[in-house]
Amino acid sequence: MEHGDVNVVYSVEHQLPLVMYIGQYFFFTGLSAGSFVISVIATLLGRKEFKPVGKITALLAPALLIIAPLNLILDLEQPLRFWHLFLYYNWASPITYGSFLLTAYPVMGIIYAVMVYTNRQKAAKILGVMGIPLAVSVHGYTGFILALAKARALWNTAAMPTIFLVSAMVSGIGLVVIVAAVRWKWFDKEADEEQKATDKKVILQLSQIMAYVIMLDLFLILSDILVLLTAHADAFEAGMLLLTGNFAFLFVGVEIILGSFIPMLLVLGPKSRKSLTAAVIASILVNIGVYAMRFVMVIGGQTTPLS
Amino acid sequence: MRNITRRDFLKLGAASTAVLAIETQFGPIASAAERLIEGGRSVNRTSGLPRSFLPSTCTQCPAGCGNMGYIEESRVVKIGGNTMHLSNQGSLCARGQAGINALYDPDRLLKPMRRNGLRGKNNWEMISWEEAYGEVAKILAAAKANPNDFVFMTDDLDQDAVGRRFTYAYGSPNALGGTGFYDANKLVATELTWGAAGDVPDVSKSKYILVFGANPLESNPQFVGLARRLINGIQQNQAKLVVFDVRLTNTKTRANESHYVNPGTYALVALSMANVIMQEGLYDRGFIEQWTNVSPAQLTQHLAQYTPERAEAETGVSALVIRRIATEFANTHPATTISDAMLSNFANGVQNERAVMLLNIITGNIDVKGGLCLPRKYDLAEPAPVPPVPAPSVLTNPPNLPLASHGSIEKALQQIKEGKQRVSVLMTHGVNPAYSSADGGLVEDMLRDEKMIPYHIAVTPFMNETALMADIILPETTFLEDWEVEVRPSPELVPYVSLRQAVVPPMESTASFFDIAAKLANLVMGGMEQYFAFKTVNDYLKARIANIPGLAQAGGLEYLRQHGVWYDPKTRPNYGAFMAGGFRTPSGRIEVFSPRLAEKNFSALPSYEPIAAFREIKDDEMVLTIFDTALQTDAKTANCMWLDEIQHDNPIWINSVTAARLGILHGDPIKLLRKEKSGVAKERSIISTAFVTEGIHEKVVAMANGVGHTAFGHIAEGEKMTLDEIEVPALRDANVTLVWWGHKDGIGVNAKQIVPIAPEPIGGGQAWGDMVVTIAKV
Amino acid sequence: MPEKKRYAMVIDIRRCIACHACTVACKAEMAVPLEVNATWLKIVEKGAFPDTRRFWLPRLCNNCTDAICARNCPTKATYKREDGIVMVDQHRCIGCKYCIASCPYDVRYINPLKNIVQKCYFCSHRVDAGLVPACVETCPTRAMVFGDKNDSKSEVAQLLASNATVVIKKEMQTDPQVFYISADETAMSNIEEEINYYTEGSLAKFRF
């Protein structure tokens, strides 16, 4: 202790209410929402070369959304009472919007996937367009969950839902790139040379789109941090927690450098931009970065003492 | 100052308190009350129905607060305060409420046990009560040929009348009480000076309060009662509170003014203030002349040597401050001092206490409203037939300690060790010298030595450090299953009697100490059975309270069983009571000049003798202060989980500047090594972590008391348990699975073990404060 | 017509001696398990030797008028009574812990034995029976005062009217109903817990 400092003589430590299940849940809904949006874009554009991507993502979206809420239920102290969410809803609570969205969205997603696979283009388009606001809400609301817990300075910003959405897009595209690349390499036996080349181009294009979304994501995160650093004392603490504090390694090292800058360089770099391997590596890194971001937000946000 | 009146009834005094208490506590609870009831009731959390209760007395510390055991399905579910009790008026401190943890301690001893293998190996054989009684009675009967060799040790002899009776009935004088552990010096000092043991500062009505070596807002023999009145004094009565201590305490925090003082120099601070008061003519001439055995001139002359300048040099308190406080103290009426065990727990302890008393004496603040008052308490009767007190032994009247009228348990231990007293049988009851005594290690060695202590009977509810060294254990009830009547000095200055009543029946096959003593007496025989011929404990208790005026008319024991406490509702504090018959000293006056001290060649006038050990203190040497906290009382509260959860550690407080000089950082492990007087063999040291603070004197290191146990079981040692490990269903509390405060080195350190046994030369009580230690990084 | 009841607590720090009796009273009254607390003390030490002082603050749920915990609870397990006391319905709570994350005061906890979220309810069961809360009853120095602040004759109302009082984190706009007289700003702020003199070891649960 420095001479004359404040010394805490006694206090108690508190439980950390939300643990990584919640982060994981955010991660999986993000992936799901991201892939749904990509799928719908592919369907809407209607071009032949986008078809495989559209199909994969149509499947991924509901599949991931079945894993996601499992995390939520596992996190409940009373998992067997999860149905209380529907029986005793509270419209003032973002979790209540979430519970209904989380039910509506996978149903919609499954029907949409059926349409896509049975080649009912028109129905797929209509459902897809209707589904986008749902997908956006499903993931956006997770941002609201944090933002509306106003006790925590790191969470309580208007940018939070948008940051969650944009990073969901990033990780969603990343996942699509990975799955599409795997399919391209090992499972797409029937396609001819030309088809293969177009498919590869589409995948590379997708990875480049990812880079631009990363830029948007970085812009949002950096503006969030800037505002945190210049706002009230608790917000400043929260900002510093990410920049120099206990979560600096995860935030700066993993989320920003490993999960954003390196992938951007990989997919935009003059040489590597043509390599599917680079795109896949970039996508993996992006997902690691986004997972880290969920960790930093959920856990980090709770570590600044409240009392 | 707050603008509106708090709890009006507190101010109205004793009688109205009683009226209100009876209304609320013993009448129906008003539903949808206009005004919520302050205390003395409890309801079930789910049904909302009132819980039944029995009032009793807390023994978690010497304050003896009135408590209530709330009962559901013959279990105590909560302990609350008794609003009728004069001392605590419905409140209980943390320790009092946590008494329930001791009652349902998962490691409680429930069956008599006989030692297997070596002493201290914690290896026991369960035996029946019949066998246990048989064995103990046989040994006691055999040893009765030399009754003097029977030694009985207890926590507080004044409160253990049964133990004392048992010892005398057996024919031994050697009933040793823990008062020798602590305030023996204070008791001796006050008795020598004004003929009564102890004092009661009337703080709620005072205007100026000086605190020396006490910490009434964290630990005090009257804790709840005094803390409330002190806060009332400074908040409602706007008294000024001035505190002298070697470290930052909660009392200092509430003070208007506080000062760090060099350790062991209280007397000089007080005497230099007295000097100023005399020099400036601010003293109460009338009082000194009429009620003391010295003249102002004589005192002025004696005190002249204690100039504020000399005090500044030796105590570290500036002469300016001393002059100012002395003047304020003398000019503000009424004023009082608060002093406690620690003030007199030094080699110069008795004189410290007398010096502080002198401030009250020369300003005429003796037994006045708001001043330092004589203790008021009822006398309990010793039921007939009264066992004659056997002739004193070296233990009860140690040579070289002619004035130590309250015994000296430390000295006694030393004498046994040196072979000056033979021991045939040692019985320990509610006392834990292996942990609480100075040189605990030495005591442990003694207890381990089967030649020195051939047979050790421990009567105890818990496997404490001392019981671990026993040959046979008689499992006793806790204070919540036990019976006794208690009288303590009343902070309200109206005497009262309080009943410790069993709020639940004895757990399993445990037995109360009264029953154990009676049973043994009737088995040992040889005449001692006649003193335990009571049919029930009720007969004994009735006889104990027989002499209390007015109680019989009020309903006697029945009244106490219903209300827990009794006092005469018509009585008001009779300030100045001494005026009727004088003080109970040989001269009838306050003996500022003590002929008894003079006769034994001690300074007869209050004086200051510097502590030798502090004179040449080196750079890496520090004075060790061991202090009490609001959460533990020595070893009494060791197994209370709610307390241990809050306090389970005692890092070494060290001043930040000193720490920097010694290169010690916060949290560093450091070692305190006892500085040996030449020739003493064993090195004794302890290791704990540094708590670097701005709140302690540069030359003092301090550690809290009450932790660092090596016995007692899971709670005290911070170990989790599973419910299956607990045999008795009544003790299965799922909380034991959550115990989280243990770490591999146990919880905290028992600092007392490095303090050498050192009785104060006049009072005989241990001089805890003289400890010089060498400090080193580990 | 008399206003509705609105229960509130005033803690006069000038009378508080940091004795932890309130903490233990609550453990006993509410069967609060080890590891967690519905009320506790925070004690800090400030200033350089010899001008050092301690400051402390008993902490508990503020039973806020605009309770974020209640607003955010998805099942309405957390709800507000007529008299302002914020309750948790033990049978309805699903243990999502969102209320804990939302509360700006860190006063809620998961009961490790029952897996339910709990906090201080101003001892509603005692209040309903006409008794003051357990912590208030036991407080040795009467530092805690409890009552209906809409009743101008109550001691709470009078204390509030005649003293400067503060609440913790007013800026959170929850309208806390635990008021402090003479509380220290450092003790009220969320300073980093550098050291912990009585407790050692971490109680925080990082469950991954």
Ligand SMILES: Nc1nc2c(c(=O)[nH]1)N[C@H]1C(S)=C(S)[C@@H](COP(=O)(O)OP(=O)(O)OC[C@H]3O[C@@H](n4cnc5c(=O)[nH]c(N)nc54)[C@H](O)[C@@H]3O)O[C@H]1N2
């Ligand atoms: N809450 C609580 N109450 C208790 C107890 C308890 O453990 N806790 N124990 C009970 C018992 S058995 C007893 S005997 C009494 C003890 O009551 P006290 O004797 O009053 O308690 P201590 O904490 O031993 O000492 C009081 C203060 O003296 C200070 N002190 C020590 N050395 C010096 C010195 O050289 N100079 C100055 N100026 N100050 C010094 C200490 O820092 C401490 O703050 O309390 C009884 N009541």
Ligand SMILES: Nc1nc2c(c(=O)[nH]1)N[C@H]1C(S)=C(S)[C@@H](COP(=O)(O)OP(=O)(O)OC[C@H]3O[C@@H](n4cnc5c(=O)[nH]c(N)nc54)[C@H](O)[C@@H]3O)O[C@H]1N2
């Ligand atoms: N350095 C230093 N040493 C000190 C002190 C100090 O200030 N500094 N303080 C000294 C003082 S003031 C004192 S009073 C002594 C105290 O020393 P002791 O008189 O030995 O008292 P405790 O250590 O509290 O041990 C009492 C024992 O009673 C048992 N017990 C607990 N509850 C019950 C119950 O309900 N019924 C029965 N029958 N037994 C029970 C426990 O097992 C405990 O071991 O310590 C002294 N030691």
Ligand code: SF4
């Ligand atoms: S001060 Fe506390 S421990 Fe001591 S008797 Fe009173 S309630 Fe019991």
Ligand code: SF4
């Ligand atoms: S019980 Fe009262 S005095 Fe003790 S810490 Fe709590 S509020 Fe303060």
Ligand code: SF4
């Ligand atoms: S203090 Fe927290 S838990 Fe209590 S009512 Fe306010 S927001 Fe809710």
Ligand code: SF4
């Ligand atoms: S944990 Fe229980 S009380 Fe808290 S928000 Fe969830 S359902 Fe409501």
Ligand code: SF4
């Ligand atoms: S009011 Fe009751 S529940 Fe709240 S802190 Fe006090 S004792 Fe605990």
Ligand SMILES: [Mo]
């Ligand atoms: Mo003591």
